[in-house]
Amino acid sequence: xxxxxxxxxxxxxxxxxxxxxxxxxxxxxxxxxxxxxxxxxxxxxxxxxxxxxxxxxxxxxxxxxxxxxxxxxxxxxxxxxxxxxxxxxxxxxxxxxxxxxxxxxxxxxxxxxxxxxxxxxxxxxxxxxxxxxxxxxxxxxxxxxxxxxxxxxxxxxxxxxxxxxxxxxxxxxxxxxxxxxxxxxxxxxxxxxxxxxxxxxxxxxxxxxxxxxxxxxxxxxxxxxxxxxxxxxxxxxxxxxxxxxxxxxxxxxxxxxxxxxxxxxxxxxxxxxxxxxxxxxxxxxxxxxxxxxxxxxxxxxxxxxxxxxxxxxxxxxxxxxxxxxxxxxxxxxxx
Amino acid sequence: xxxxxxxxxxxxxxxxxxxxxxxxxxxxxxxxxxxxxxxxxxxxxxxxxxxxxxxxxxxxxxxxxxxxxxxxxxxxxxxxxxxxxxxxxxxxxxxxxxxxxxxxxxxxxxxxxxxxxxxxxxxxxxxxxxxxxxxxxxxxxxxxxxxxxxxxxxxxxxxxxxxxxxxxxxxxxxxxxxxxxxxxxxxxxxxxxxxxxxxxxxxxxxxxxxxxxxxxxxxxxxxxxxxxxxxxxxxxxxxxxxxxxxxxxxxxxxxxxxxxxxxxxxxxxxxxxxxxxxxxxxxxxxxxxxxxxxxxxxxxxxxxxxxxxxxxxxxxxxxxxxxxxxxxxxxxxxx
Numbered sequence: 139x140x141x142x143x144x145x146x147x148x149x150x151x152x153x154x155x156x157x158x159x160x161x162x163x164x165x166x167x168x169x170x171x172x173x174x175x176x177x178x179x180x181x182x183x184x185x186x187x188x189x190x191x192x193x194x195x196x197x198x199x200x201x202x203x204x205x206x207x208x209x210x211x212x213x214x215x216x217x218x219x220x221x222x223x224x225x226x227x228x229x230x231x232x233x234x235x236x237x238x239x240x241x242x243x244x245x246x247x248x249x250x251x252x253x254x255x256x257x258x259x260x261x262x263x264x265x266x267x268x269x270x271x272x273x274x275x276x277x278x279x280x281x282x283x284x285x286x287x288x289x290x291x292x293x294x295x296x297x298x299x300x301x302x303x304x305x306x307x308x309x310x311x312x313x314x315x316x317x318x319x320x321x322x323x324x325x326x327x328x329x330x331x332x333x334x335x336x337x338x339x340x341x342x343x344x345x346x347x348x349x350x351x352x353x354x355x356x357x358x359x360x361x362x363x364x365x366x367x368x369x370x371x372x373x374x375x376x377x378x379x380x381x382x383x384x385x386x387x388x389x390x391x392x393x394x395x396x397x398x399x400x401x402x403x404x405x406x407x408x409x410x411x412x413x414x415x416x417x418x419x420x421x422x423x424x425x426x427x428x429x430x431x432x433x434x435x436x437x438x439x440x441x442x443x444x445x446x447x448x449x450x451x452x453x454x455x456x457x458x459x460x461x462x463x464x465x466x467x468x469x470x471x472x473x
Numbered sequence: 474x475x476x477x478x479x480x481x482x483x484x485x486x487x488x489x490x491x492x493x494x495x496x497x498x499x500x501x502x503x504x505x506x507x508x509x510x511x512x513x514x515x516x517x518x519x520x521x522x523x524x525x526x527x528x529x530x531x532x533x534x535x536x537x538x539x540x541x542x543x544x545x546x547x548x549x550x551x552x553x554x555x556x557x558x559x560x561x562x563x564x565x566x567x568x569x570x571x572x573x574x575x576x577x578x579x580x581x582x583x584x585x586x587x588x589x590x591x592x593x594x595x596x597x598x599x600x601x602x603x604x605x606x607x608x609x610x611x612x613x614x615x616x617x618x619x620x621x622x623x624x625x626x627x628x629x630x631x632x633x634x635x636x637x638x639x640x641x642x643x644x645x646x647x648x649x650x651x652x653x654x655x656x657x658x659x660x661x662x663x664x665x666x667x668x669x670x671x672x673x674x675x676x677x678x679x680x681x682x683x684x685x686x687x688x689x690x691x692x693x694x695x696x697x698x699x700x701x702x703x704x705x706x707x708x709x710x711x712x713x714x715x716x717x718x719x720x721x722x723x724x725x726x727x728x729x730x731x732x733x734x735x736x737x738x739x740x741x742x743x744x745x746x747x748x749x750x751x752x753x754x755x756x757x758x759x760x761x762x763x764x765x766x767x768x769x770x771x772x773x774x775x776x777x778x779x780x781x782x783x784x785x786x787x788x789x790x791x792x793x794x795x796x797x798x799x800x801x802x803x804x805x806x807x808x
Contacts, residue, residue, distance in 0.1 A: 140475035140493070147733070147754060149657035152667050154517050155733050155754035158475070158493070182489050245792025259594035270792060322484035323797040332487050398482070398490050418753035419482060419490035457580025457605060462658040 141175030142470050144416065145423040147454075149463040157423030159399065159416035161471070162339035163435060166349035166409050168313075171435070173336065174470060180320055180332035181415045186396030187338070188275050189215040189362050190311050190345065194303045195278050196358035200285025204234040211365035212372035213274030214281075217395060219375030220249025220269035227372065228268050231277035235284045242267035243294045244276045244326035251375050272326035274372075279304075279328070296321065296329045305331060311351070312341035325397060335413045338402055343411030346392060346404025363392050363406065379425045379449060383432065386445055391432060395421070401428040405436050422465060426450055430467035476510030477805050479751065480758040482789075484798040492758035494734065494751035496806070497674035498770060501684035501744050503648075506770070508671065509805060515667035516750045517657050521731030523610050524550040524697050525646050525676065529638045530613050531693035535620025539569040546700040547707035548609030549616075552730060554710030555584025555604035562707065563603050566612035570619045577602035578629045579611045579661035586710050607661035609707075614639075614663070631656060631664045640666060646686070647676035660732060670748045673737055678746030681727060681739025698727050698741065714760045714784060718767065721780055726767060730756070736763040740771050757800060761785055765802035 140158060147155035160175030170177075192214040195201050201211060210231050218224040232238050248255040248265045258265060267273055276293075279300050283290040288299040295301060309316055312333050320332040333341075343349070346363065348356030366373045370384035373394070383393050393403035399416030401424045412431055416423045429449035432438070438446070454463040475493060482490035495510030505512075527549040530536050536546060545566050553559040567573050583590040583600045593600060602608060611628075614635050618625040623634040630636060644651055647668050655667040668676075678684070681698065683691030701708045705719035708729070718728050728738035734751030736759045747766050751758045764785035768778055789798040 149517055149665070151654055152515065152517065152657060154657070156752045158753075180487065182484055182487065243793070245794075247792050256594055259591055260597060262595060319486055322487060322489070323791065323795055325791045325797075327791060327793045327795060330484070332489075416753075417491045417493075418751075418755050418758070420753050420755070423753070456658065456660045456662060457582050458578070458662050459580075460658055460662060462660075 141417055143468050144174070144471060145426045146466050146468060147463065148466065149454075154463065157416050157418060157420050159414065159423065159427065160335050161427060161431065162336040162413045163431065164336060164339035164343050164411050166343040166347040166411070168340050170336065171410060177336040178334050181335050181338065181400065181413075182322055182330045182332045182398065183338055183402060183413075184324060184330055184396035184398060184400055185217045185272070186394045186400045186402035187308060188217070189366065189392070189394060190308050190341065191275060191304045192278050192362055193307050193311070193355060193358045195282045195285070196361055197354050198282065198285050200281050203285055204281050206231065206234070206281065208365040209369050209372050210274070211362060212369040214278030215362060215366050215394065216274045216373045217271040218274060218372065219251030219254060219378065220265070220271065221251045221254045221375050224274070224372065224375060225268045228273040228277050231274065231281060235281055235290075237280055237290065239266050239268050241280055241290060242270070242273060242276050244270040244272045246270060251377075270326060276326065294328045301329055305329065308333065308341070311344055311355075312337040335415055338413035339411040341411065342402050342404045342413065343409065346406040346411060347409050349409070363404070364389065366392055379428070382449065383429075383446070386442060387432070387436065387438075391436060393428060393432070395424070399424045401425070403428060403432075405432070408435060408437055410435055426452070426465045426467050427471060430471040434472065476752055478803050479509070479806055480761045481801050481803060482798065483801065484789075489798065492751050492753060492755050494749065494758065494762065495670050496762060496766065497671040497748045498766065499671060499674035499678050499746050501678040501682040501746070503675050505671065506745060512671040512674075513669050515655055516670050516673065516735065516748075517665045517667050517733065518673055518737060518748075519659060519665055519731035519733060519735050520552045520607065521729045521735045521737035522643060522673070523552070524701065524727070524729060525643050525680065526610060526639045527613050527697055528642050528646070528690060528693045530617045530620070531696055532689050533617065533620050535616050538620055539616050541566065541569070541616065543700040544704050544707050545609070546697060547704040549613030550697060550701050550729065551609045551708045552606040553609060553707065554586030554589060554713065555600070555606065556586045556589045556710050559609070559707065559710060560603045563608040563612050566609065566616060570616055570625075572615055572625065574601050574603050576615055576625060577605070577608060577611050579605040579607045581605060586712075605661060611661065629663045636664055640664070643668065643676070646679055646690075647672040670750055673748035674746040676746065677737050677739045677748065678744065681741040681746060682744050684744070698739070699724065701727055714763070717784065718764075718781070721777060722767070722771065722773075726771060728763060728767070730759065734759045736760070738763060738767070740767070743770060743772055745770055761787070761800045761802050762806060765806040769807065
């Protein structure tokens with residue numbers, strides 16, 4: 139059966155496009171609060187699980203050993219815009235273990251933050267691996283490798299101790315065993331592991347509450363959440379959805395985008411975890427779904443609802459800035 | 474009922490994303506050859522009907538009066554990449570009626586052709602309306618306005634003679650009457666009219682064959698097709714799907730992309746028109762669908778099939794150029 143339509147794209151009065159997908163909202167004890175569509179289908183969470191990928195960095199003591207700041211921990215969980223401050227922070231993380239950009243294996247791409255990309259281009263500078271939105275995560279992987287006493291080279295390979303630790307952590311937090319055939323290669327070349335959506339949501343409920351996690355892991359989760367929600371600019375950047383939501387809601391919401399229409403998050407104040415996958419991989423729709431879910435389950439004030447409404451119902455403008463349409467969540471999300 | 478899945482996105486061995494949509498393949502006499510999904514739903518064709526929007530430019534004699542070249546006619550039907558040659562050609566069209574970029578109302582955006590965008594940025598030059606992928610269409614509209622003796626100002630408004638003529642042409646070629654509530658504003662600020670997919674396909678079958686069109690219109694269609702298929706670089710540009718298909722198949726295929734997952738085309742050699750709409754607006758999927766349909770219905774040689782296969786099954790690479798997956802059409806398209 140087809141997943142339900144979650145988001146409609148309007149042009150004038152006509153629905154021009156439609157996004158289907160699945161949604162799981164799960165409590166920390168594993169109880170399903172909302173399940174739309176096929177929540178049993180394995181989904182690559184992509185960058186949405188960067189915070190889970192960073193847990194071992196803290197648990198092993200590497201973060202303390204190398205003196206990582208809260209901003210640097212937030213960057214380890216980030217898909218950042220490649221703004222100058224992000225680049226400098228990734229560089230600082232690498233310097234703490236005596237490495238530099240040459241150690242990164244994420245590949246290079248222009249900053250996602252358009253003005254930063256333009257500035258780089260105008261300066262005639264080629265983008266480096268530091269501008270890659272994953273450079274903070276990779277710097278964190280390298281810190282973990284050094285903390286484990288492993289050779290940092292090859293840290294992106296599935297059988298490197300770093301990726302083995304990361305896989306075991308994701309399996310444990312989400313309560314799943316992931317067979318090898320559910321491994322893909324991510325945009326930044328590390329393994330990504332497909333996990334059923336309901337388990338991703340449960341994992342984020344645990345990440346947000348500590349419920350069901352070993353004490354050391356619960357402590358690490360609390361520390362990462364605190365770092366991200368205190369420094370949301372480091373998790374995404376200027377003008378970005380994740381940053382705005384965490385700026386407005388603080389510790390009450392942790393949200394993280396993943397490529398191909400994925401969003402994960404935790405609402406610690408109400409003990410819920412959320413996982414969203416738009417079937418078609420559409421990022422614009424995943425944002426609308428996540429905004430609608432936060433407004434539905436986040437116990438927001440009226441002022442907060444008003445402030446976030448533009449994320450749930452973004453207006454579309456053309457090249458002349460004329461409002462030509464809008465995105466909107468369907469009733470199945472807002473009822 | 475949900476439209477069928479037309480394209481799957483693979484990462485490793487796992488289907489990561491799925492694109493649904495509708496497809497209409499129609500013969501010039503209106504007979505349906507293939508109908509997948511809801512082909513009765515009105516769809517904004519967006520830029521996919523630029524060639525139909527350009528018919529009056531020829532029929533009214535404006536193209537001849539202002540001495541438009543075949544390259545310029547192709548650019549009037551284009552969503553071009555904003556490469557220097559495209560910009561110069563749009564400028565030349567405007568010069569023929571004594572106008573310049575200031576007359577364009579399409580808005581400015583950076584060239585879609587990435588190296589051209591980088592070059593512009595490095596030069597510190599702001600993109601102008603000439604770089605807008607629609608500048609050739611707009612230059613054509615301005616030529617039509619002058620040819621009609623109408624004030625070129627306001628040529629983007631629904632009640633301007635240019636847009637009234639364009640709407641009547643689309644209605645006539647597609648065999649539909651379009652009520653006002655099916656009007657949207659396009660990315661370049663002209664009206665776009667939602668038309669049922671099967672009528673779009675029928676319109677392109679007529680455009681490709683002349684069947685069912687008045688003699689003057691059939692002649693104009695032949696001239697536009699000849700211009701586009703002889704000069705496909707002007708219809709799109711370097712590295713683009715439309716350009717590659719028409720370079721390889723010449724007069725046997727006219728194809729044109731539209732925003733939000735639309736593709737239209739004609740296969741004159743076999744007398745068919747094609748219209749595709751991916752529900753979610755995904756451009757990557759619309760290309761795969763169009764490639765699969767051309768391979769199925771285009772009466773291609775084995776060598777042509779081999780040459781086009783990479784468009785029907787594009788390999789996906791990450792920032793390190795590692796092949797991480799692929800797109801593929803589903804069996805419903807290839808059977």
